[in-house]
Amino acid sequence: MGKVRVLFVCHGNICRSPIGEFIMKDIVAKQGLSDKFHIESSATHTDEIWNGVGSPVYPPARAKLREHGIGTEENELGVSGKRARLTTRADYDKFDFIIGMDSANIRDLNRIFGGDPDKKIYKMLDFTDRNGDVADPWYTGNFDATWRDCSDGCHGLFRHIIVDVKYSDILSDSDEYPNDDGLESNDGLERHDGLIHDDFPRG
DSSP states (O other): OOOEEEEEEESSSSSHHHHHHHHHHHHHHHTTOGGGEEEEEEESSSTTEETTEEOBOOHHHHHHHHHTTOSSSSSOTTTTTOBOOBOOTTHHHHOSEEEESSHHHHHHHHHHHTSOTTOOEEEGGGGSSSOSOOOOHHHHOOHHHHHHHHHHHHHHHHHHHHTOGGGHHHHTTSSOEEOTTSOEEOOOOOOOSOSSOSOOOOO
């Protein structure tokens, strides 16, 4: 069975990209679509990888996830086992969407992959109504701003995917479809024009 494959990327893979990874995992889980997605995150540099072993999610980032009900005992989603890993050239062929957090990440991704011939590389805020970079909270200390940017970007990315006919065959063989009222429908109808209308909540 095919999956929509998403990779979130930042410099060290301990703050911004794990926040993106686990927000997206939470979104698809709550929509009953976890089995239709493969979601990971990775680093462009080895700052948080020591002798082949990556650092865990940065504690303030993990605390911000818990504040929003992610990484808790009831909704763990793999947060405790997440370790930083390096983005490799092979990742380009493995993922449909490769989401960098800022302009430096995008430059690094193009360097690692030798370009972007299939137009898979995006910035997180490309999926929002504003431009710019997701600031690194390692330096700013502002995890609220990082959460807002990552949440808005992930919700925008999810909307982008579910209304794209390219992914309808993967998504629409689910037994559950959100209908126009945002409720679950099991009418058994085949849907070839995207999974749902653009009524997914923002942020």
